[in-house]
Amino acid sequence: MIQLENVSQVYRSRRGEVRALDEVSLTVRNSEFVVVKGPSGSGKSTLLLTIAGMIRPTRGRVLVNDADIYHLSNRERARFRAQNVGFVFQSYHLVPYLSALENVLLPTMLVSPDARRHTACQLLNHFGIGQRLAHKPAELSTGERQRTAVARALSNRPWLLLADEPTGNLDPETGLQIIEYLAEFHRQGGTVVLVTHERWAEEYAERTISIRHGRIEEGS
């Protein structure tokens, strides 16, 4: 279970203070599919990165299975991410100089030294990229890149999948396909937190949260 207790995320710049998250309290149960929606700059991505243990909150606590992840050292938090969290970004964020297969193998080198090549191939086959294992991201279509990114996110068998507008750059058909993959992960017992603008994606979720000006307005 993920619990955010009165989490605030304040950035200070020369132009003043920006409250990306403002006293956010949220609970995500294990095996839950949660959609987070809200306008640009409302704090959705910051919320995901905070849950992932990548931005220490200015105030409040983030508990994962009752343990405050920001009480862990940097090294322990990195290990926590490697073992438990899968990330999907809007811009795929594949490593440009690695092939599709190597991108999927990338997270496994931290957890399983004898890389799970077989599992990675299976995942890519499942996502329809079995014929393009050796292709670099630049040689893949946008849909293939995002499917590779989803395969990478799942390669370590995480229990939590954080997806930040994964359909933002895709045509509706490919976008639907990606959300179907996330739903499939959820059906198998995984927890999904999906940030999206797509209304139809909400149909897959058990709960929808709206966020505006760093505050959760409904569905917490």
Added chain:
Amino acid sequence: MSIMRLLLREVQHRKLSFLLGLLAVAMAVALFVALLTMGRASNIETTRLMRNLGFNVLILPKETDLADYWAADSAKGDMPEEYLRRLAETPGIAADHYVATLEKKVRWRGRAILLTGVLAERTAIDARKKAPMGYKIPRGACYVGYAIAHSLGIKRKDTIDLLGKKLTVQRVVLEAGSKEDIRIYAHLHDVQEVLGMRGRINTIQALQCLCGGTMAELQEEISGVLPGTQIVELRSIATARSETRQMVEKHVGFIVAAVLAVCAAWVGLLSLLNVRERRTEIGILRALGFGSSHIAALFLGRAAFIGLLGAAVGFAVGTALALHVGPEIFKLTFSKVRPAYDLLIPLVFVTPLVATLASFLPAMIAVTQDPAVTLTEE
């Protein structure tokens, strides 16, 4: 997948950045190797050129008044010729190239001349065999100074009567513009015979070695072996030798240090650009669970790889450069320019270390970079 494979893939992907880094390191190493390889020839050449300035130590009988000696150009008093053997066979003296002479100002054919008997040089017992200094004149022969030969019409192969001794002129010495022009050199034993001073000499000339000892120490060493002598330093020659050597060493040291600094800065700058270019990638790796040590290893490993390859390429280029250019510069000692293979092993260790140190700051920037900033920047 491993860090090494990730590193190699990145190098393949960003070839230009890698090649620029490699070029900088290879250039620095090449220059260093070329300078050091040629420097060895340069040292030998400098030593030879400096040696041509002449002896820088005189060993004279104690009773010689130096004021008279400089005025008359010959020493008053004498000492046993056996001193030469004793000096040469005593180990641990910081000098070499011992030449014994017997010198007198005499009148010959109505002229004042400097008659100099000289014995072929003896090398110190603990010194390496080197090209001899001074003249090696056989018995019955002589070398005639330019002014005397010119005014008396003496030519090579003439026979002259030198105070009752017949000598063959083996060489007319080139004009020196000094007292050398009124000197006649002959074998020491011939001159001893002419002057009635068998077994005696009045000067031993020597060359202080550039092995770090002071003149005072050398004087003490020689006095212990040759009692009743005084040791005089020909300061201008000694100073010229020492200053020239120091100047060359400083010059080379400055060039090497400057090139190293510029190349280290260049490698550091390229690493910094590499870090900036890979900000998003660092963010992704962080999101995937890569720790600081992994990120640092990626950047420092890349720098070490550039250093290792740069050392090998630079050594090959530097050696080729030295072998090609060296003989043109060091005409006297070109045969001494050899590949400095003994530099290769230290370079293989030190160059990656320097490249890694130069990239340390950029690597730390990569490690401390906030991944959230790059991942939310779009």
